[in-house]
Amino acid sequence: MREWFASVRRGNLGALPAIAGLLVLCTVFTIMRPRFFSAGNFANLFTQGAAVTVIAMGLVFVLLLGEIDLSAGFASGVCAAVLAITLDQQQFPWYASVGIAIATGLVIGLILGFLVAKLNIPSFVVTLAAFLAFQGIVLLIVKDGNIVPVRDEVIVALANKNMPPLLGWIVAGAGVLGYAAIQIVSAVRRRARQATAPSWNVLALRIGALAVLTVTAVYVLNQERSRNALISSLKGVPYVVPLIVVLLIAGTFLLHRTAYGRHLYAVGGNREAARRAGINVDLMRISAFVICSGLAAVGGIIAASRATSVDPNTGGSNVLLYAVGAAVIGGTSLFGGKGRVLDAILGGAVIAVIDNGMGLMGYTSGVKYVVTGTVLLLAASVDALSRKRASTSS
Amino acid sequence: MQAPLLELRGINKSFGPVHVLRDVALTVRAGEVTALVGDNGAGKSTLVKCVGGTHQIDSGEVFYEGNPVQVHSPRDAAQLGIEIVYQDLALCDNLDIVQNMFLGRERKRGWVLDEPEMEALATATLAGLSVKTVSSVRQPVSSLSGGQRQIVAISKAVLWNSKLVILDEPTAALGVAQTAQVLELVRQLADNGLAVVLISHNMNDVFAVSDRIAALYLGQMVAQVKTTDITHAQVVELITSGRSEGLAQ
Known part of the structure; x- marks a missing residue:
């Protein structure tokens, strides 16, 4: 515990600002509009923020290298359009369409990464060009201004249907137990080799916090949310939630438990050092863009599911900026070398809460944007200040 | 006396019309610190890069080790057990000590990084070199x-069971106390049986730790003495x- 405080004082704030911000925002909105704290609205938050959060998860990989992907929003739009067209006009089964949409994302990432890594064009320029071009491609695919409906049951269920309450409990229980098991086994292994391991208190605190959070969330989401439960029952954990959790676990595992992740941090921290250590820097950069665009495709699928349609604006307007904002608010640095997949979720939650809460209070989009922009600036200042602190304290 | 670990004979190297190294000979023995001195442009860095x-x-x-070898790439050198620590440190600020020491050569169990193993090895390496200045190997x-x-x-160079460690100006940017610590480590490397080549401009450093001094002057090895x-x-x-009165060659 003491080490953690010391590390915070050194400027290593981690998730602290995002969590503090989230608590403050939730408290304020709950006081102003009690409806904010209802089960129905809680479920809304997840489905509203899901697409942006997943795109932000992908962006974390690119931001870790100190690069940027401005095209992630419209890349998700292109993939969503591909999904919708193959479902609606080609009558593909849902898994084929999903496969094609994600493959489209991966190819987009491959092209962007190649241009950045091999031709050495700044990622800002490459992805700005792609931003414009993809906007056009979405228009071309959906044939100017048309709206392509998404009717496939499985795809629609993703963001609009809920897990049966019992299944929700089983998945949540398995998740918490799995987390506890991994943490304890890892700590035991470390202790066996006299390596540094978190104290049992910290471990119990972490597992306990996760358990409380999960049980509360599942309990609230399993409440009846329908205004008229007799006509249509509405309860359970939305299907997007386990999807996001799976992506979080996979991404975190990749970044922190594999050599690939270690090398990604190394390239972001000091590219020359990484090169000298024998790491294929070009390959790392290309792969980060592939992962980013691949996750953008998943985000696009979620967006298409939630809207049950794809139009020329899917993945457009503020999606990209919200996604970058989410990653940065969560604590990922734009300078590279610092960031976690969890940041995307925390930041995504902050943005979803602002969007949702201000909407409930009846503010116009204008005010929402100003507030979101201010929060992003705050987050960036926290990052810059903690960096300064970290560099002066050495 | 045991055979030298590394022996160079008649090394020539030109960059276009510039003849940087002329018939350079150098002998490096295990368990000794060989200081490589010379003015800027004398060819120290070129020799090391060769x-x-x-x-x-x-x-x-x-x-x-007595056998003729050809070194065509840094990888060849690493395989022979030659490690070079360059002047500008190749460390990642955002990673901790263990992560840096194993960068690019991580220990794994299947797909997963074996953190306890790496941490134990890093700790053992630092202990073997009597390094006491770092409080935790998990410090960034x-x-x-x-x-x-x-x-x-x-220490990273030592971790790989290197036999020859070449240090390019390791104390150039350091204060007095820190220089002493680094020199102590340099001496420790040699005492542990490694061959060390120390490139330095600082005569105090050279006389403090070296067993032999090799002086380069305009691309020629003008002296190699105890x-x-x-x-x-x-x-x-x-x-x-390039010469000195009264020095027995």
Whole structure:
């Protein structure tokens, strides 16, 4: 515990600002509009923020290298359009369409990464060009201004249907137990080799916090949310939630438990050092863009599911900026070398809460944007200040 | 006396019309610190890069552990057990000491990084070199001082069972206390049985830790003598004019 405080004082704030911000925002909105704290609205938050959060998860990989992907929003739009067209006009089964949409994302990432890594064009320029071009491609695919409906049951269920309450409990229980098991086994292994391991208190605190959070969330989401439960029952954990959790676990595992992740941090921290250590820097950069665009495709699928349609604006307007904002608010640095997949979720939650809460209070989009922009600036200042602190304290 | 670990004979290297190394001979023995001195442009860095495989020699012979070898790439050098610690440290600020020491050569269990194993090995390596200045091997490098960073960079070279460690100006940017720590580590490397080549401009450092001094002057090896057989002034004379009165060759 003491080490953690010391590390915070050194400027290593981690998730602290995002969590503090989230608590403050939730408290304020709950006081102003009690409806904010209802089960129905809680479920809304997840489905509203899901697409942006997943795109932000992908962006974390690119931001870790100190690069940027401005095209992630419209890349998700292109993939969503591909999904919708193959479902609606080609009558593909849902898994084929999903496969094609994600493959489209991966190819987009491959092209962007190649241009950045091999031709050495700044990622800002490459992805700005792609931003414009993809906007056009979405228009071309959906044939100017048309709206392509998404009717496939499985795809629609993703963001609009809920897990049966019992299944929700089983998945949540398995998740918490799995987390506890991994943490304890890892700590035991470390202790066996006299390596540094978190104290049992910290471990119990972490597992306990996760358990409380999960049980509360599942309990609230399993409440009846329908205004008229007799006509249509509405309860359970939305299907997007386990999807996001799976992506979080996979991404975190990749970044922190594999050599690939270690090398990604190394390239972001000091590219020359990484090169000298024998790491294929070009390959790392290309792969980060592939992962980013691949996750953008998943985000696009979620967006298409939630809207049950794809139009020329899917993945457009503020999606990209919200996604970058989410990653940065969560604590990922734009300078590279610092960031976690969890940041995307925390930041995504902050943005979803602002969007949702201000909407409930009846503010116009204008005010929402100003507030979101201010929060992003705050987050960036926290990052810059903690960096300064970290560099002066050495 | 045991055979030298590394022996260079008649090394020549030109960059276009510039003849940087002329018939350079150098002998490096295990368990000794060989100081490589010379003015800027004398060819110290070029010589080191030839040994490290960054540059190819034009002509000459390289013997390693008594056998003729050819070093075509840094990878060849690493396989022979030659590690070079460059002046600008190749460390990642955002990673901790263990992560930096194993960068690019991580220990794994299947797909997963074996953190306890790496941490144990890193701790053992630092202990073997009597490094006491770092409090935790899980400290991020950004929180270390210049001297501590240099120590991590040097220890990293040792971790790979290297036999020859070449240090390029390891104390150039350090304060007095930190320089002492790094020099202590340099001496420890040699005492542990490694061959160490120390490139330095600082005569105090050279006389503090080296067993032998090799002086380069305009691409030629003008002297290679035991440190005890030469004075401070004579070394300076060798560096600046390429010869020294009264020095027994």
